[in-house]
Amino acid sequence: xxxxxxxxxxxxxxxxxxxxxxxxxxxxxxxxxxxxxxxxxxxxxxxxxxxxxxxxxxxxxxxxxxxxxxxxxxxxxxxxxxxxxxxxxxxxxxxxxxxxxxxxxxxxxxxxxxxxxxxxxxxx
Numbered sequence: 105x106x107x108x109x110x111x112x113x114x115x116x117x118x119x120x121x122x123x124x125x126x127x128x129x130x131x132x133x134x135x136x137x138x139x140x141x142x143x144x145x146x147x148x149x150x151x152x153x154x155x156x157x158x159x160x161x162x163x164x165x166x167x168x169x170x171x172x173x174x175x176x177x178x179x180x181x182x183x184x185x186x187x188x189x190x191x192x193x194x195x196x197x198x199x200x201x202x203x204x205x206x207x208x209x210x211x212x213x214x215x216x217x218x219x220x221x222x223x224x225x226x227x228x
Contacts, residue, residue, distance in 0.1 A: 113225040120228060121217060131213040135195060138173060142188060142197065167205045176208035 170176045180186065180199030183206075187198045196209045220227045 110225055117219065117226050117228055124215060124217065128213055128215045135210075135212065138195075139188070141177070142186070145186075165205055166203065167207060169207045169209070171208075173208060173210070176206055179204075179206050 168179070170179065176197060176199070180197075180201060183199035183201045185200040189196045190212070193212050193214065194209055195212055196207065198208075199206045217228065
């Protein structure tokens with residue numbers, strides 16, 4: 105009975121780890137598809153021109169922080185300037201449209217599994 109119970113606990117631990125890894129994989133797949141979608145947007149390439157005078161900014165820039173990726177892609181459509189950054193465990197995308205800076209930020213999922221081996225089995 106003791107060996108069978110230990111074996112069942114080990115199988116349960118492996119099943120839990122597999123479930124967590126699958127969930128982590130699906131979140132990473134979603135982030136990858138978002139990056140691929142951003143890369144597939146048409147980019148206009150022009151030959152370098154003479155530097156033009158930068159118009160003087162009147163007033164403060166408006167920054168809108170959006171909580172939904174769908175809102176960001178909708179409002180950022182047609183942006184002349186887009187920036188993407190991945191740092192410190194966060195994915196951040198910014199787009200400038202009509203004098204408004206739209207920002208979307210999301211934490212990149214992380215996976216930490218801790219376990220302890222005990223006399224009567226394994227604890228996660």
